[in-house]
Amino acid sequence: MYSTTYNFISSLLCKVTGRDNALLTDGGEHADLASTIAFAIAKEEKRNPAEVATELVEKIREELEAEIDCTITTLGPYINFVFGSSYCARAVELAQVLGYGTGVVSKDPQQVSICLEHTSANPNGPLHVGHIRNTILGDTLARCFRKAGYPVEVQFYVNDMGRQIAIVSWGIEWQKQDMSHASKKGDHLVADVYIQANRDLEAEPAHATEIEKLMQGVEAGDPEVLRRFRVPVMRCLNGFKETLARLDVQHDRFIFESDFVKNGDTERLLARIARLPIAKHEETLSLDLSEYGFEKEYVLRRSDGTSVYAARDLAYHRWKAHNFSRVIDVLGADHKLIGKQLQATLEVLGEKPPAILFFEFVSLPEGSMSTRRGKFISADELLDEVLERAKAEVAARRPDLSDSERDAIARSVSVSAIRYDIVKTIPEKSTVFNWKEALDFEKQSGPYIQYAHARACSMLQKAREAGWAGESAVSSSLVYETPYEIALVKHIAKFPSIIQQVVSDSRPHLLAIYARELADLFNSFYHAEPVLKSEGITRESRLALVAATQNTLQEALLTLGIDPLSAM
RNA sequence: GGAUCUGUGGCUUAGCCAGGAUAGAGCGUCGGGCUUCUAACCCGAAUGUCGGGGGUUCGAAUCCCUCCAGGUCCGCCA
Numbered sequence: 001m002y003s004t005t006y007n008f009i010s011s012l013l014c015k016v017t018g019r020d021n022a023l024l025t026d027g028g029e030h031a032d033l034a035s036t037i038a039f040a041i042a043k044e045e046k047r048n049p050a051e052v053a054t055e056l057v058e059k060i061r062e063e064l065e066a067e068i069d070c071t072i073t074t075l076g077p078y079i080n081f082v083f084g085s086s087y088c089a090r091a092v093e094l095a096q097v098l099g100y101g102t103g104v105v106s107k108d109p110q111q112v113s114i115c116l117e118h119t120s121a122n123p124n125g126p127l128h129v130g131h132i133r134n135t136i137l138g139d140t141l142a143r144c145f146r147k148a149g150y151p152v153e154v155q156f157y158v159n160d161m162g163r164q165i166a167i168v169s170w171g172i173e174w175q176k177q178d179m180s181h182a183s184k185k186g187d188h189l190v191a192d193v194y195i196q197a198n199r200d201l202e203a204e205p206a207h208a209t210e211i212e213k214l215m216q217g218v219e220a221g222d223p224e225v226l227r228r229f230r231v232p233v234m235r236c237l238n239g240f241k242e243t244l245a246r247l248d249v250q251h252d253r254f255i256f257e258s259d260f261v262k263n264g265d266t267e268r269l270l271a272r273i274a275r276l277p278i279a280k281h282e283e284t285l286s287l288d289l290s291e292y293g294f295e296k297e298y299v300l301r302r303s304d305g306t307s308v309y310a311a312r313d314l315a316y317h318r319w320k321a322h323n324f325s326r327v328i329d330v331l332g333a334d335h336k337l338i339g340k341q342l343q344a345t346l347e348v349l350g351e352k353p354p355a356i357l358f359f360e361f362v363s364l365p366e367g368s369m370s371t372r373r374g375k376f377i378s379a380d381e382l383l384d385e386v387l388e389r390a391k392a393e394v395a396a397r398r399p400d401l402s403d404s405e406r407d408a409i410a411r412s413v414s415v416s417a418i419r420y421d422i423v424k425t426i427p428e429k430s431t432v433f434n435w436k437e438a439l440d441f442e443k444q445s446g447p448y449i450q451y452a453h454a455r456a457c458s459m460l461q462k463a464r465e466a467g468w469a470g471e472s473a474v475s476s477s478l479v480y481e482t483p484y485e486i487a488l489v490k491h492i493a494k495f496p497s498i499i500q501q502v503v504s505d506s507r508p509h510l511l512a513i514y515a516r517e518l519a520d521l522f523n524s525f526y527h528a529e530p531v532l533k534s535e536g537i538t539r540e541s542r543l544a545l546v547a548a549t550q551n552t553l554q555e556a557l558l559t560l561g562i563d564p565l566s567a568m
Numbered sequence: 569g570g571a572u573c574u575g576u577g578g579c580u581u582a583g584c585c586a587g588g589a590u591a592g593a594g595c596g597u598c599g600g601g602c603u604u605c606u607a608a609c610c611c612g613a614a615u616g617u618c619g620g621g622g623g624u625u626c627g628a629a630u631c632c633c634u635c636c637a638g639g640u641c642c643g644c645c646a
Contacts, residue, residue, distance in 0.1 A: 025588075036588050043626075078589065122646065162646045257646095284644055295570070295642075302644040309646045333640050336572060360573060361640065368639085393608075413608085425581075428573055430639050437580070437595085441608050444581085444594045451608045459605050505585085513582065513593095520593085527601090527610045546605090568608075 001091040001493040003500070005068055006033065009081055013037060016059050031073075031080035032490060038077045049077035088486060089478040091493035092541075095548035101496045101555050103149040114150050115324035116142050117354075119244070119251070120157040123236035124164040125191030127243050128376035129433050130332070130362040130369050136422045137359055138330040139249040139561055140508040147559045148503045153324070156240075156251040157316060160233045161258045162309065164194065166214040169228045170207065171197025179231050187239025188378070190232045195374045219306040221262060229258075243379050248415055248561050260315040266307050269315045269349075270300060276348060292344040294337075313342060318351050327354040328506070333361055333430075357506045359427035365434075377433060386414040389439045390447075394568070412563035413447045419561050420446030424512040444516055450565050452519035453557060455526065456550035457566040462532060463543050470547060478541045484525040485545060491521050492552050499559070515556040522549045 006024065013022035013035055027034035038056060042049035053074040061072055069084035094100065118138020121131045138154070145152045159165070171193040172179060182189050201207050217225030237254065244250065260266050273279055278288045283303035300311040320327045331339050336358055343353035363369060369376040390410040398406060421438055425431060441447035464470065480489050491514075498514045501507070531542040554564040 021586080023586095023588090028589075028592095030589070034589085039588070039626075049626085075589075124646095159646060164646065286644090293571090299644055304644080306644085308644065313646095333573070335641090337641055338646090358573085363639080397606095397608075429581085430574065431580095434580085440595080442595080443608090445608080447608055451606075455606050455609085457606095462605065509582090516593090523609060524611090526605075530605070532605045568606085 001087065001094055001496075002490075003497045005070065005083060005087065006497070008068055009033060009035075009064070009070070012060055012064060013056075013079075016056065017041060027080055027082075030075060030078070032070075032083045033081040035079040035081075036077070038074075038079060042077070050074065053077050053079050083490065085480065087493070088480045088489040089476065091489055092478055092480075092544050092548045095492045095495070095552050096544065098551070099555065100551050101499050101559075102147060103496065103499065112150055112326070113324045114145055114152045114326045114328060115155060115320045116145070116152055116328045116330070117155045117157055117320075118142070118330040119240075119249075120159070121240065122159050122162065122164050122371075123187075123190065123233045123240070124168055124194045125236070125371040125376075126185070126187035127240055127379040128369055128371070129379060129382055130376070132247065132379045132382075132418075133359055133362050133422050133427075133431075134330050134332060135244065135247065135249055136419050136561070137357065137427060137508055139247075140419075140423050140511070140559070141328070141330070141357065141502070141506060143559045143561055144499055144502040144508060144511060147555070148499050150503070153252045154250070155320075156254045157313075158233065158237065158254055158256045159309070160229060160256050161215075161218045161261070161312075163211065163215060165229050165233060166211045166218070167197045167201065168194050168232045169214055169225075170210055171200070172228075172232060174200060174207070179235055185239050185242065185380070186232075186235030186237075187243070188380070190236045190239075191371060191374070193232070195372065198372050216304070216306065218258070219261060226258070243383070246383050246415070247379070247419065248563075255316065257309075257312050257316070260312050260319070261307065265315040265319060266312050269318060270307060270311055272349065273300060273314075273345070278348065287345060287348075289341060289344055292347075294341055294344070298341050298345065310338060310342065313338075314345060317342060317346060317354055318349070320354070321346065321352040327352065329354045329356045331356055331358055333358055355506070357427065360430035362431050362433055365432055382418060382438065383414065385435070386417055386439060387411065390414040390417070390441070393441060398568070409565060409568050412565055413441065413450065413568065416446030416450055416557075416562040417441055418446075420449070420512060423508055423560065424516070426507070426509050446560075446562050447568075449515050449519045449553065449557060450562065450568060452522050453550060453553040453564050454566060454568045456522065456546050456553065459531060459546050460543070460550060461566075463546075466532070468543055470543075477537065478544055479537055480541060480545070482529055484521075484528045485542070488518075488521045488525045488545060488549065491518055492548050495552050495556065511556060511560060515553065515560060518549070518553060518556065522553070 010022040010024055014020060017037060019037065022035055023037040023040060024033050024035050038049045038053035042052045057072055057074050057079055064070060064072055069086040071082045071084060073080050116138060119131060119135045121127055142152050142154050168190055175193060175196060177193050214225055218229055270285065273287065274285055280286045280288055280297060284299050285301035286297040286299040289298050298310065299308060301307055317327065339356045346353040361368065364377065387410060390413040394406045394410045480486050498510055502510050529542065531546055534542055557564040
């Protein structure tokens with residue numbers, strides 16, 4: 001509703017003025033939409049902007065009002081558009097449809113298939129609160145793409161042949177660690193081994209030669225070394241999967257780095273790269289990317305002939321580019337340089353580079369996190385703490401419910417609190433982990449939005465018990481007059497355009513902000529206007545509005561990966 | 569040193585890419601509101617040199633330059 005109205009006004013203004021930008025902005029308290037186009041025209045023609053605005057309004061008023069329900073006025077140089085009552089009624093009708101906000105992108109899904117890679121943490125320890133910023137951004141983005149109608153395959157790239165895994169493998173032998181019978185969760189056990197192995201290496205640097213041997217063995221495809229690497233990698237990965245499942249995150253496929261060595265893709269790609277004019281053949285094979293703005297050489301093959309991580313990553317991305325129409329990676333800020341080098345190299349090769357969503361780091365109050373030094377708060381620990389807090393909250397609020405009902409609510413609330421807390425902040429902002437905020441279930445939190453949804457559900461339930469049919473509401477009979485009603489309706493109408501914006505700009509936080517604002521507006525409406533106790537057309541209209549709010553909140557929450565609880 | 573991101577009331581933060589009308593929230597503080605549709609809520613008040621300086625513009629939190637502060641990166645690691 002909002003998008004079509006926006007587009008109509010935009011193209012009408014462009015048509016009449018002969019410009020390609022209608023300079024539309026949010027009208028704030030003045031209007032639903034405002035154009036500042038009169039400023040631009042007045043400047044060029046050296047005229048009074050208010051005059052230009054008045055003249056423009058006269059030119060388009062007739063056509064505008066014939067097509068859409070919208071009042072057009074000027075306030076000085078501003079051209080203001082206010083949507084009318086039938087816009088509101090229609091918006092509420094549309095928003096009650098199951099799956100509201102879903103888009104249809106293409107008749108042929110193969111043309112727009114998306115490969116989205118996220119999390120891809122090194123299997124040398126559990127996911128920590130930094131990793132899950134990647135996870136939650138990626139999963140929310142994937143949900144937004146799916147909501148918008150795109151087929152998405154979500155991948156986890158497993159770095160199973162790195163130095164870190166060599167260190168773990170060495171540590172298992174050196175520490176005589178029994179990986180198969182350990183009762184501890186695999187990823188945490190691997191971290192224990194990794195941290196201790198690093199200490200041992202520091203104490204006795206001579207062991208480094210054993211690590212080098214393992215590295216060469218894995219690259220050469222030595223089955224014994226591969227087997228040794230595989231044990232901790234799989235134990236760690238299974239731990240990841242458990243943690244991800246607790247956050248309601250699922251990957252469609254786990255892709256192993258070593259496969260791109262085994263299947264020859266890396267060698268074939270290196271051969272192609274070697275023929276590039278910007279290739280430098282010294283002891284190593286490297287690329288001179290200076291004309292793309294990179295000072296340092298991009299080394300892809302070591303002097304001993306083995307490939308480096310970047311080479312395998314290029315092979316992986318070439319493969320993705322050939323199998324999907326769009327490739328998106330979610331990567332931490334520490335990958336900015338290598339991510340851009342990878343993009344530039346694929347460009348040079350004539351391959352489709354990935355779009356990369358970078359996010360800045362999460363640190364602890366005492367400094368940055370480090371798996372190697374054991375300085376991190378694991379996602380499991382966070383989930384446990386928040387769940388405990390949620391259980392206490394639910395126990396205090398809902399003594400009437402059974403244990404299993406309370407546990408289910410607490411579980412959903414804890415995931416909601418964590419996911420929302422992370423997704424609400426723009427990715428470019430580095431954050432410091434804060435227990436107080438992570439455990440907060442009040443305003444600007446996931447549970448706050450869930451609560452608004454549950455409240456709407458409860459009202460609708462009571463209305464049905466009193467004989468309300470629900471589906472009887474057709475747009476022609478809906479009337480919205482109070483400021484609370486109108487503000488809520490107009491926000492609901494924007495939901496589909498928010499989803500579109502998230503996928504076009506890769507900014508999932510917009511959906512988080514939107515959902516919170518929707519809950520705010522609903523809460524204000526709830527306190528200001530009686531619904532069940534109102535009568536006649538007002539009651540019908542308000543019930544329809546509550547139903548539209550409930551449905552929109554439900555869709556928004558699902559897209560954020562948060563359970564839309566009907567009671568809490 | 570170079571690259572890059574960030575800097576908005578005491579704290580956290582949206583707005584910045586696509587410049588416009590009194591900079592929008594939350595926490596905290598102060599004052600109100602539950603025998604009334606779920607108070608994980610609502611209403612009101614106080615709190616702002618939008619890091620500093622310069623520039624562009626009729627108009628700058630937003631664009632450009634510069635300085636300051638913090639994060640991240642700059643390896644034949646991944």
